[in-house]
Amino acid sequence: LIVGDYFKVNQGFLQYSKHATELITWIRSKTYVLALIRNAQLEARQPVVTIIRAVLTRWTSHYLAFRRLLDIHSTLNYLVTKDQMLPESQLVTGDTKAKAKAQTMVRLIQNSDFWKALARYVLQIKNHLEPLAIAANITQSAFCRLDQVLLTFGALFHHFDGLHNPVDKTVRIAVLRSLETRWHKSDQEVFIAAVLLNPFIHSPFSPQLPYFNRAGLLTLLTRLYNRFFGSEDVAVNIFRNLNDYYNSQGVFSGVKQLQAVLIDSAIKQVC
Numbered sequence: 357l358i359v360g361d362y363f364k365v366n367q368g369f370l371q372y373s374k375h376a377t378e379l380i381t382w383i384r385s386k387t388y389v390l391a392l393i394r395n396a397q398l399e400a401r402q403p404v405v406t407i408i409r410a411v412l413t414r415w416t417s418h419y420l421a422f423r424r425l426l427d428i429h430s431t432l433n434y435l436v437t438k439d440q441m442l443p444e445s446q447l448v449t450g451d452t453k454a455k456a457k458a459q460t461m462v463r464l465i466q467n468s469d470f471w472k473a474l475a476r477y478v479l480q481i482k483n484h485l486e487p488l489a490i491a492a493n494i495t496q497s498a499f500c501r502l503d504q505v506l507l508t509f510g511a512l513f514h515h516f517d518g519l520h521n522p523v524d525k526t527v528r529i530a531v532l533r534s535l536e537t538r539w540h541k542s543d544q545e546v547f548i549a550a551v552l553l554n555p556f557i558h559s560p561f562s563p564q565l566p567y568f569n570r571a572g573l574l575t576l577l578t579r580l581y582n583r584f585f586g587s588e589d590v591a592v593n594i595f596r597n598l599n600d601y602y603n604s605q606g607v608f609s610g611v612k613q614l615q616a617v618l619i620d621s622a623i624k625q626v627c
Contacts, residue, residue, distance in 0.1 A: 372473050375464060376422050382461045383407050389435075389447065396431050419485055422478050432465045484527055487515045502550035503557065509539060549580055553601070555611050556619075574598060 383389050384407050397404045405428060410421040439447045439462075448458040464470055491508045494500060516531045551557060552573065566572050577598065578591045600606035 372470070372477050373418060373422070375470060376425055376474055377410065379461055379464055380407055380409055380421060380425060382457065384409055388449075392435055392446065393428060393431055396434055397428075400431075400434075402431070419478065419481055422474060422481075426471070426475055426478060429471055436462055436465050480523070483519075484524075484531075487512055502547050503554045506547035506551050507557075509535060545576055545580060549576060552576075555601075555615055570598065570602075 383393070390406065393406070394404055405424060407428070408417070408421040408424045410418040435447065439445050447462060448455050450458070491512055494508050495505055513532065513535050516528050516535075519525075519528045552568075567576070574591065574595050577594050581590050581594065582588055597607075601608045601611075604612050
């Protein structure tokens with residue numbers, strides 16, 4: 357939903373993505389052109405790469421497809437220049453309609469403004485879509501936790517709130533508004549409680565706010581317990597457990613030691 361709101365306002369992306377998509381579609385429909393691209397890459401001793409077509413339902417594929425198109429820009433320019441020196445074109449072939457389409461694509465390949473704009477927007481959408489892609493991978497995983505959802509929302513808000521370039525203004529406003537709308541419609545208390553009860557996270561919420569001081573937390577957790585289990589006479593036990601949790605005592609006395617072991621183990625696995 358947030359990505360949909362992003363695409364609605366990024367008109368520059370839509371404009372140049374249309375031309376890029378047309379070029380990608382044309383190249384992929386011409387087996388002979390694909391063969392010419394491959395041969396040119398081999399002659400130049402470059403890695404052989406092919407054209408990627410964006411999948412409509414996988415929005416990150418647009419970035420990958422346009423990035424690949426930029427990667428073979430020099431190869432396409434070389435083929436067009438070489439083709440113009442031939443007595444008979446190898447790129448402009450077929451019937452009248454096919455030739456007209458090919459000529460349009462050749463002009464697009466020669467259009468330096470198109471490539472500059474595409475490169476600019478690829479960098480821009482990377483800055484916009486990459487954090488959204490990471491967020492999607494986190495929240496769509498089979499083992500995503502409630503605290504991870506809220507922290508991911510916070511990370512997205514922090515990222516887009518920090519986009520102060522004038523060209524990002526429309527996108528910034530739209531994504532922040534979209535995030536606020538989704539958060540407003542969510543069951544906020546459950547997500548907040550999940551973050552507060554994660555011992556690996558130093559609470560990002562200010563204890564100076566009444567909602568997040570010890571009394572506020574007691575009210576929050578008691579209300580949630582009543583919702584989930586239907587028991588009302590639990591405030592005393594929750595208060596006792598809450599104090600033990602934050603003071604690392606009682607049943608929570610070994611939590612810090614366990615944290616240290618788990619953190620050390622995680623570091624050794626990735627280093």
